Amino acid sequence: MATQQKKIFVPRPPRQWINAETVVDDGNGRLLDSRIWNISKGGFMAECEEKLPIGAHIVVELPKRGKVRAEIRWAVGWRFGAKILGEV
Template sequence: MAESDPTPILHSDAPDKASKRGAKRDSLFLLTTLLDEAGQPLGKARVRNLSETGLMADCDSHLRDGDRLVVRLRGVGDVAGRVTWVRGDRIGMAFDGSIDPRAARKPVGARSAESGPPFLRKLVRKATPTP
């Protein structure tokens, strides 16, 4: 198993090292599914960091540096890419194209203000007539 880079691709580096990777990383915890290029499930992964160009994740799959895969990201969809490093149960993945990582943080499903729990609903005050 070859390890091309000992530094996770989405690790928060110092500003002088950030230019090496080029994309701002966003820490989050997102459960996702890994697929091979044919669409066959490879298992689940926990995305720890996400950027426009890649991710770092914990996974149970036995992946190797250079493996091609697709990751199913909530709010983004299926994203193809290549494993760039493996460290135990953690992997780094470079996407084939850019994504909007903020889309993965958006709430899933359309929910109206009235459908949520009472403490999250907007309070509407009715004007009371003054005597």
């Protein structure tokens, strides 16, 4: 008899889809052009002109929120997701 595994659902905050140009400060003296595709209370998805490593800390200006510090949590090519750490 096969055992069934119960799927665990972790609710995520709702995302707002946007298309906004901004600049990412990579913490190494570079300002990189980027585009934000969605944003939630705790994070955002964007793409950047340079590939950013997972775990990197960045500063970015978000629409209607201002400058925030964020940590790259995942990256696929030039697209990445970041967790907002706090206001700058």
